[in-house]
Amino acid sequence: MSRMLRFFIFPVVALFLAGCADEHVAAGKKTFSRYCSPCHGTGGAGDGYNAVNLDPGPRDLTDSKEVYMSKLSNDEIYTVIHDGGIGVDLSPLMPVWGNVFSEEEIWSLVAYIRTLHPYEGKPVVFAEVKEGDNAKVKESERPKVPQISENEFNSGMSQVTLDTLDGRIAEGEEFFSDLGCIACHRIEGKGGTLGPDLTRAGFMLQPQFIYRWIRNPQGFIPKTRMPNLGLTEEEAISVTLYLSTLGRAATAPPLVVAPEPVLEAEGVSGEATGLETTTEPGTEPATEPAEKVS
Ligand code: HEC
Numbered sequence: 001m002s003r004m005l006r007f008f009i010f011p012v013v014a015l016f017l018a019g020c021a022d023e024h025v026a027a028g029k030k031t032f033s034r035y036c037s038p039c040h041g042t043g044g045a046g047d048g049y050n051a052v053n054l055d056p057g058p059r060d061l062t063d064s065k066e067v068y069m070s071k072l073s074n075d076e077i078y079t080v081i082h083d084g085g086i087g088v089d090l091s092p093l094m095p096v097w098g099n100v101f102s103e104e105e106i107w108s109l110v111a112y113i114r115t116l117h118p119y120e121g122k123p124v125v126f127a128e129v130k131e132g133d134n135a136k137v138k139e140s141e142r143p144k145v146p147q148i149s150e151n152e153f154n155s156g157m158s159q160v161t162l163d164t165l166d167g168r169i170a171e172g173e174e175f176f177s178d179l180g181c182i183a184c185h186r187i188e189g190k191g192g193t194l195g196p197d198l199t200r201a202g203f204m205l206q207p208q209f210i211y212r213w214i215r216n217p218q219g220f221i222p223k224t225r226m227p228n229l230g231l232t233e234e235e236a237i238s239v240t241l242y243l244s245t246l247g248r249a250a251t252a253p254p255l256v257v258a259p260e261p262v263l264e265a266e267g268v269s270g271e272a273t274g275l276e277t278t279t280e281p282g283t284e285p286a287t288e289p290a291e292k293v294s
């Protein structure tokens with residue numbers, strides 16, 4: 001359950017820029033129609049075009065068949081949007097949005113969702129921020145994820161050996177379901193249709209691109225509908241390895257190569273390197289050329 005802890009951030013009281021609640025409701029509606037309606041439907045009834053691919057289906061936010069949403073507190077709604085289904089023991093098919101939206105945007109979503117079902121409890125309060133109170137204004141910025149470097153990918157890949165490769169690929173396949181990627185992406189006919197079909201990802205995409213994209217989609221396309229699900233470096237490497245096997249061409253270079261055989265250093269600059277060893281049969285060479293040569 002460490003994942004739950006990782007995502008659990010208790011919502012602070014919404015204290016944001018002045019402006020009437022209607023403006024926040026309007027802003028929430030706009031965000032909802034771009035990012036949420038493919039699953040929840042334009043009116044929030046749980047009937048978006050991607051809903052048929054999901055089990056459990058997206059929650060009907062209008063309470064048309066059962067009284068559910070109106071019993072949740074504002075904080076509970078905030079938390080499930082921020083931490084995703086995975087963060088509150090619901091289905092991971094409800095994505096994590098806390099790495100993408102600002103607090104203000106998420107509270108605006110809560111305020112909008114409240115207009116979709118009968119509700120007479122506490123309203124979401126958007127208090128006025130005093131002039132010059134930068135700390136508060138800052139809180140309403142979107143979280144910033146640094147660009148993911150080529151080095152980070154390379155160092156993650158350097159941990160993968162021929163012995164561990166198959167295990168990492170299998171783990172990546174599990175993560176793809178357990179972290180909710182499958183809610184939006186289809187592989188061999190299974191999964192959602194909000195994002196591109198990944199059946200041939202290993203043929204179409206470079207591993208390094210896959211890794212850097214899934215760790216920070218907004219770093220490539222700021223308004224992409226793909227959320228940053230907060231994958232760790234290790235999770236992202238495993239998922240990348242898995243996707244890289246899909247439809248991979250037989251002629252493509254291997255994902256991981258065996259280390260160079262030892263006893264190779266001689267002749268590096270045409271001189272004797274002193275690395276030729278006089279090993280007895282069955283014993284290892286005494287030196288590691290890779291280290292001596294550089
Ligand atoms: C990929 C599909 C998908 C997208 C996109 C999506 N949701 Fe969901 N959502 C779900 C599913 C599936 C559930 C039901 C989870 C369960 O009951 O286990 C759900 C449940 C919910 C719930 C009810 C949580 C509860 O406590 O029962 C809320 C609120 C919600 N989503 C809000 C949003 C908002 C806001 C957005 C957009 C920022 C959004 N969802 C985007 C699939 C999605």
Ligand code: HEC
Nearest residue numbers: 095180181184194195196210214221224225226227229239
């Ligand atoms: C809420 C839906 C959603 C979820 C969840 C999601 N994606 Fe995506 N993904 C998209 C969309 C939409 C795009 C297309 C990017 C764009 O054009 O904005 C995309 C693009 C991609 C691409 C690039 C595909 C290409 O052809 O360029 C990869 C790889 C990918 N996603 C992997 C993942 C993985 C791995 C996960 C889980 C960690 C995941 N996605 C979760 C919606 C989603």
